[in-house]
Amino acid sequence: MLLLIKNGELYTPDYIGRKDILIAHSKIIVIQDTIDLPEAFIDVKVIDATGLVITPGFIDAHVHIIGGGGEGGYKTRTPELQLTDTIKGGVTTVIGVIGTDGTTRTMPDLIAKARALDEEGITCFVQTGSYQIPVKTLTGAIEDDIILIDKIIGVGEVAVADHRSSQPTAQEVARIASAARVGGMLSGKSGIVNIHVGDSPSKLSLLEQVADQTDIPIKQFLPTHINRNEPLFTAAIDYAKKGGYVDFTTSTTEKFLMEDEVKCSKGLKMMIETEVPIENITFTSDGQASLPDFDSEGNLIGLQIGKVESLFHEVRDAILIEEVPIETAIRVITSNPANILRLENKGYIKEGKDADLVLLSKENLKIQSVIAKGQVMMTEGEILVKGTFE
Numbered sequence: 001m002l003l004l005i006k007n008g009e010l011y012t013p014d015y016i017g018r019k020d021i022l023i024a025h026s027k028i029i030v031i032q033d034t035i036d037l038p039e040a041f042i043d044v045k046v047i048d049a050t051g052l053v054i055t056p057g058f059i060d061a062h063v064h065i066i067g068g069g070g071e072g073g074y075k076t077r078t079p080e081l082q083l084t085d086t087i088k089g090g091v092t093t094v095i096g097v098i099g100t101d102g103t104t105r106t107m108p109d110l111i112a113k114a115r116a117l118d119e120e121g122i123t124c125f126v127q128t129g130s131y132q133i134p135v136k137t138l139t140g141a142i143e144d145d146i147i148l149i150d151k152i153i154g155v156g157e158v159a160v161a162d163h164r165s166s167q168p169t170a171q172e173v174a175r176i177a178s179a180a181r182v183g184g185m186l187s188g189k190s191g192i193v194n195i196h197v198g199d200s201p202s203k204l205s206l207l208e209q210v211a212d213q214t215d216i217p218i219k220q221f222l223p224t225h226i227n228r229n230e231p232l233f234t235a236a237i238d239y240a241k242k243g244g245y246v247d248f249t250t251s252t253t254e255k256f257l258m259e260d261e262v263k264c265s266k267g268l269k270m271m272i273e274t275e276v277p278i279e280n281i282t283f284t285s286d287g288q289a290s291l292p293d294f295d296s297e298g299n300l301i302g303l304q305i306g307k308v309e310s311l312f313h314e315v316r317d318a319i320l321i322e323e324v325p326i327e328t329a330i331r332v333i334t335s336n337p338a339n340i341l342r343l344e345n346k347g348y349i350k351e352g353k354d355a356d357l358v359l360l361s362k363e364n365l366k367i368q369s370v371i372a373k374g375q376v377m378m379t380e381g382e383i384l385v386k387g388t389f390e
Contacts, residue, residue: 001043003355003374004035008049009362012349013056013330021054023355026373031351045376047369049359053326056334056349057092057356057372060311061341062157062194062224062247062284065096065113065124066105069290071164072300077101080113081288081308083120083387089285089309092356092372093123093346097157097194099289100164102130107138107145114151121385122372123346123354127194128152131159132166135176142176146183146191153341154192155180157224160206162198163298170209177216190342195223203235207244218244222340224284225249227262233270240276245340247282248332250314251306253291265317268332269324282340283332285311316365326365 003023010019010031020035021028037044069078086094096114098105107128114124128145129135135155137145145152155176159165177193184191197204204223211218218239224247226236236246248264257263262270264283271281286306293302315333318324338347345354359369370378377385 001045002037003045003047003371003376004037005047005049005054005357006035008052008054008359010349011053011055011327011330013327013335015327021349021357023371023374026355028349028351028353028355031349051362052368053360053362053365054349055330055358055360056347057358057370058090058312058333059093059337059343059346060086060089060091060285060287060308060333061095061282061337062097062249062286063094063308064099064286064288064306065094065117066098066109067288068099068101068105069292069303070101070104071290071292072303076290076303077104078288078290078305081117082390083117083122083385084383084390085287085308086122087370087377087383087385088367090312090358090367090370091122091308092370093343095153095341096124096126098130099157100131102132102136105130107136111138111149111151116388120387121375121377123356124151125153126151127154127156129155129158131157131164131196133158133168133172133176142179143183143186146180146189147187153189154184154194156192156194157196158193159196159198161200161202162196163200165196165198168206170206170213173206174210174214174216177210177220181216181220188342190340191220192341193221195221197223197225197228197232199229199232203232204239208239208242211244218242221245222247222282225286227264227267229260230262233262233267237271237274237276240271240280243280245280245282247284248314249286250283250310251286251289251291252310253304255293255302256291264314265322268318268329269322272324272328278328278331279336279339281332282337283311283314312367319365
């Protein structure tokens with residue numbers, strides 16, 4: 001069946017005006033000012049997007065798809081991601097990570113969940129390993145995982161500057177990055193190393209040391225949680241100006257924001273004003289992660305769960321409250337992660353790309369419809385496709 005979307009205002013992410021989009025199976029095949037199909041085309045569904053903004057489907061590059069947490073004991077292990085968690089947030093591509101617990105959360109489980117999400121209708125890849133070094137891989141080697149396993153595109157999240165990390169040295173981090181880089185080069189993947197940055201005063205210094213003292217380029221790393229406190233955020237501005245990528249975490253709590261965390265929408269505007277290249281910035285949700293609150297001695301005193309829906313909430317706030325242009329703000333969840341992670345069919349509205357689209361009301365940018373790989377997953381706010389056990 002063909003799917004024809006008419007009269008939408010397209011942000012590809014560049015604004016190209018009002019266009020029609022023709023979709024066949026999972027791909028965008030034609031984008032024109034007007035597409036009129038012959039009457040003989042009876043097997044076609046038409047969506048009238050008049051008054052709607054159309055963007056690429058959102059990419060959430062840091063989600064604990066099999067659950068995370070556990071810092072407060074077994075009962076604090078968070079549940080796995082459900083399909084509708086992504087659809088409600090306009091997310092059509094997800095990158096799965098493990099996190100703190102690399103013992104009871106395993107790579108086979110992560111890959112199986114990624115394949116399940118694919119079967120249910122969205123696109124999912126994963127990173128190999130977890131917080132700890134040496135990295136726990138699927139095959140026994142980072143290079144082998146990236147080269148041989150289609151779903152594995154890089155490494156992470158590896159923790160630094162955090163009391164829960166394995167306190168890695170610069171040499172250990174460099175070796176991980178080297179293995180990921182070579183694996184990526186040989187397989188045509190990004191080989192990116194996703195780095196969890198905690199609230200230690202060392203901040204991003206370990207990554208800067210690797211970039212300064214080895215042949216590993218600074219862009220081999222994607223440090224996340226850089227908005228967790230103001231000193232780290234300030235360091236991240238300098239890091240990004242040196243050419244590094246920086247990733248904001250959109251899931252948060254009121255307590256975190258009141259204490260020292262930088263709200264993503266505000267942080268994005270600040271980085272743009274300080275002339276950080278927009279191409280170096282991404283947002284991720286840390287969905288299904290625990291949001292633990294520790295006291296000064298490292299004891300857990302509170303816990304909430306990250307939400308994928310928070311991803312677009314912060315982008316929307318950046319547009320509506322901070323007055324960041326739409327075509328700029330949506331890059332941090334569309335073209336930027338697609339480019340950084342080498343997801344060549346994602347992140348753009350272009351002929352030949354995957355038909356991953358989000359339709360937003362023009363007035364308030366509320367998500368109206370979501371299309372993933374050419375399938376209408378949500379229309380007019382109603383979810384049409386749910387997960388197998390939802």
